[in-house]
Amino acid sequence: MKINVEVDCTPEEARRAMGLPDFTPVHDKYVSMLLETLEKGATPELLESMMKSWSPMGEAGLQFWQRMFDASGKSG
Numbered sequence: 001m002k003i004n005v006e007v008d009c010t011p012e013e014a015r016r017a018m019g020l021p022d023f024t025p026v027h028d029k030y031v032s033m034l035l036e037t038l039e040k041g042a043t044p045e046l047l048e049s050m051m052k053s054w055s056p057m058g059e060a061g062l063q064f065w066q067r068m069f070d071a072s073g074k075s076g
Contacts, residue, residue, distance in 0.1 A: 007014075015022065037050060052059050 009017070034050075037046070042050075048062075052062050
């Protein structure tokens, strides 16, 4: 037997229904810190260092994204 249930809700409603935490304040703080750093005239080295420390999985996460962007640029 197969049963399908369709739920029509917003992402916020789904998050609350599953009991997941609201990270909106953390996200807002992250974005404001990034914008503040950029407005001060960040150097490429500073941006790389900042992204390594802020990105998920640290440097491994940053290297993953760099490889993805490099691969997507070469395929076109």
